Amino acid sequence: MDFAFILRSLPLLLEGLQLTLALAGLALVGAALGGIVVALARRSTLAPLRATSLAFVEVMRNTPIMVQIFILYFGLPSIGLYPDAFISGVIALVLQNSAYVGEIYRAGIESVNRTQTEAALSLGMMPRAVLLQIVFPQALRRVLPMLGSQAVVIVKDTSIASTIAVAELTHTGKLLLDRSAAPYETFLAIALIYLAVTALTLGALKLVAIRFPVRA
Amino acid sequence: MNLASLRYLGIGAGTTIGLAAAVIVLGAVVGMLLATARLYAWPPIGKLAEGYALVIRGVPLLILLIGAYFSLPYLGMDMPLYAVVILVMGLYFGAYMGEVFRGAIASVPRTQWDAGRSVGFRWLQVFGIVILPQARRLCVAPFLNVALTVVKNTSLVSAIGGWELVAAGREIGERTGDLLAVYLAIAAVYFAICFPLARLATFIERRSHA
Amino acid sequence: MPDPLVSIEGVGKSFGANRVLKEVSLSVGKGEVVTLIGPSGCGKTTLLRCVNVLETYDSGLITIDGETVGIRLDTAGTRRRRPDHEIAAMRARVGMVFQSYNLFPHLTVLENLTVAPVRVRGLPAAQARDKALALLERVGLADKAGQYPATLSGGQQQRVAIARTLAMEPSLILLDEVTSALDPELVGEVLDVVQSLAADGMTMMIVTHEMQFAREVSSRVAFMAAGEILELAPPADLFGDPKNDRLRAFLGRYRAAHRI
Numbered sequence: 001m002d003f004a005f006i007l008r009s010l011p012l013l014l015e016g017l018q019l020t021l022a023l024a025g026l027a028l029v030g031a032a033l034g035g036i037v038v039a040l041a042r043r044s045t046l047a048p049l050r051a052t053s054l055a056f057v058e059v060m061r062n063t064p065i066m067v068q069i070f071i072l073y074f075g076l077p078s079i080g081l082y083p084d085a086f087i088s089g090v091i092a093l094v095l096q097n098s099a100y101v102g103e104i105y106r107a108g109i110e111s112v113n114r115t116q117t118e119a120a121l122s123l124g125m126m127p128r129a130v131l132l133q134i135v136f137p138q139a140l141r142r143v144l145p146m147l148g149s150q151a152v153v154i155v156k157d158t159s160i161a162s163t164i165a166v167a168e169l170t171h172t173g174k175l176l177l178d179r180s181a182a183p184y185e186t187f188l189a190i191a192l193i194y195l196a197v198t199a200l201t202l203g204a205l206k207l208v209a210i211r212f213p214v215r216a
Numbered sequence: 217m218n219l220a221s222l223r224y225l226g227i228g229a230g231t232t233i234g235l236a237a238a239v240i241v242l243g244a245v246v247g248m249l250l251a252t253a254r255l256y257a258w259p260p261i262g263k264l265a266e267g268y269a270l271v272i273r274g275v276p277l278l279i280l281l282i283g284a285y286f287s288l289p290y291l292g293m294d295m296p297l298y299a300v301v302i303l304v305m306g307l308y309f310g311a312y313m314g315e316v317f318r319g320a321i322a323s324v325p326r327t328q329w330d331a332g333r334s335v336g337f338r339w340l341q342v343f344g345i346v347i348l349p350q351a352r353r354l355c356v357a358p359f360l361n362v363a364l365t366v367v368k369n370t371s372l373v374s375a376i377g378g379w380e381l382v383a384a385g386r387e388i389g390e391r392t393g394d395l396l397a398v399y400l401a402i403a404a405v406y407f408a409i410c411f412p413l414a415r416l417a418t419f420i421e422r423r424s425h426a
Numbered sequence: 427m428p429d430p431l432v433s434i435e436g437v438g439k440s441f442g443a444n445r446v447l448k449e450v451s452l453s454v455g456k457g458e459v460v461t462l463i464g465p466s467g468c469g470k471t472t473l474l475r476c477v478n479v480l481e482t483y484d485s486g487l488i489t490i491d492g493e494t495v496g497i498r499l500d501t502a503g504t505r506r507r508r509p510d511h512e513i514a515a516m517r518a519r520v521g522m523v524f525q526s527y528n529l530f531p532h533l534t535v536l537e538n539l540t541v542a543p544v545r546v547r548g549l550p551a552a553q554a555r556d557k558a559l560a561l562l563e564r565v566g567l568a569d570k571a572g573q574y575p576a577t578l579s580g581g582q583q584q585r586v587a588i589a590r591t592l593a594m595e596p597s598l599i600l601l602d603e604v605t606s607a608l609d610p611e612l613v614g615e616v617l618d619v620v621q622s623l624a625a626d627g628m629t630m631m632i633v634t635h636e637m638q639f640a641r642e643v644s645s646r647v648a649f650m651a652a653g654e655i656l657e658l659a660p661p662a663d664l665f666g667d668p669k670n671d672r673l674r675a676f677l678g679r680y681r682a683a684h685r686i
Contacts, residue, residue, distance in 0.1 A: 067402050075398075115526055
């Protein structure tokens with residue numbers, strides 16, 4: 001096992017990792033916020049809003065992220081828009097995962113018993129305060145495991161940005177594998193880096209789950 | 217988008233479905249092995265299976281495919297690309313299916329084992345006649361969801377030079393120049409394949425909760 | 427009755443084709459405790475929930491302290507749902523205790539008592555805390571202030587729920603089968619608290635299956651069946667000398683079931 005090679009390629013790999021983390025970080029934040037929009041729209045009292053968000057969710061969940069990235073990066077130029085590769089990756093990740101995260105939020109909200117809402121309303125709280133103070137805190141605690149899984153999916157899906165030449169970890173890995181004499185070591189290194197990142201993501205969410213447990 | 221292009225896309229879609237089907241079958245077999253290993257085998261084997269699943273779930277499929285692609289020259293050079301792809305994706309999604317199966321089997325109440333044993337069944341009979349049929353009901357919906365993910369992930373095959381729906385579309389796009397229309401069409405085809413599966417999964421999920 | 431606190435006039439309510447309330451009329455004076463009894467499905471819980479707009483009634487009028495509940499009648503007589511903030515303001519003056527306690531599991535006992543006074547009445551946190559502790563003292567649970575509801579027994583949770591409504595200083599408290607979900611040995615501690623509230627002059631509307639308790643705490647008892655009030659009288663009269671046939675049958679079944 002040629003460790004020297006790995007050490008030499010480490011700087012390049014870490015540069016790739018930076019972009020992976022940038023993509024993942026932006027996508028995580030974007031999806032966390034976008035999911036709120038989706039969840040609220042899905043539960044809206046306005047039928048057109050419900051229908052649109054439902055269509056959005058179904059389209060996002062039934063088309064591959066790679067195709068979505070291609071539509072943005074290769075397709076939009078046909079109508080005069082030229083998004084940057086990195087931005088295409090971020091937008092596609094945010095859109096797709098907003099749909100998934102939104103459904104997770106919605107499942108959480110619906111799992112909170114209606115009687116909680118009634119009790120809060122009976123105390124004179126306004127509906128919005130009920131949502132923010134009573135329903136959301138309970139809903140989020142319940143879906144933390146699913147949010148954790150989704151976060152890992154986001155981190156892994158950043159690899160697909162390599163198909164449009166975003167120089168994140170997988171793309172860097174491809175380059176190295178191409179010109180390296182030690183493919184197995186390179187591959188191992190990349191796999192270990194991904195494992196570390198996903199493990200840390202899950203670990204972070206476990207910590208959040210400890211701080212905000214479900215106290216049923 | 218003329219008729220010839222649509223036919224070409226159709227062949228691509230067929231390839232995608234074929235690939236996905238093969239991966240799903242292999243994945244189901246692998247998943248079943250992993251699930252039984254974690255539930256019933258000698259603990260170290262079970263731990264190995266658990267470790268395998270953890271590693272797979274922490275590494276992107278694309279890098280595994282790329283790694284396999286680069287191994288081709290070093291290993292069985294006469295293994296066609298499709299075979300390698302099916303093998304890698306089967307092993308990858310096998311881990312996810314293992315989780316689905318394990319969850320479903322574990323949800324069958326322990327008391328069913330007592331019931332099966334008490335009518336004289338041997339272990340394999342209890343497992344096959346009493347436990348599995350009950351687990352099957354519980355696992356169909358999540359299994360379909362994994363299957364859906366398989367279909368979508370066949371798109372990655374195009375990234376390592378394989379030919380399927382996305383590759384077909386890209387070829388058409390390079391000829392006609394209208395990439396937006398082509399990729400939207402590809403998205404529509406995926407939607408047409410996946411949406412019914414998703415609806416089926418939701419329908420089954422609702423029924424099993426009723 | 428001069429100036430009742432709660433006035434229910436001709437209230438009707440349907441769930442789809444099912445008429446759950448048929449022209450119910452009832453007044454509750456200040457300091458009175460009116461208990462609703464009756465077989466399942468008679469509408470007693472629905473009536474209670476109409477009083478704090480957890481259900482909307484289709485016809486008739488409910489007023490509390492002269493203010494119409496849930497709806498406003500404009501000059502042409504059309505019924506319009508009152509805006510959210512008006513309904514919320516009214517709910518702040520009417521407390522409700524539920525069969526399943528409905529404490530907020532992610533907040534401590536103390537936080538359960540302070541969240542509404544702080545957020546709805548704008549009470550400063552320290553003041554809300556002191557009031558909450560005093561109320562917990564009153565229901566005998568001051569030592570549980572920092573605990574989470576899941577660690578408490580059913581009876582304890584229900585007493586906290588009562589304290590939570592008291593924290594909003596309501597002029598009326600609605601109690602919906604507050605002991606039905608409790609193990610028998612825990613029922614007494616909750617009924618004791620309700621008794622003390624009655625003794626302090628709190629106006630209450632109670633729905634219950636506990637006939638003995640209804641007898642002890644009520645100023646008047648209303649027997650409901652199929653969406654109507656069939657008999658309304660002080661407990662001594664209603665239980666001692668029931669006039670309505672269905673009421674007699676109901677009490678007969680109850681006594682037989684409890685081997686009285």
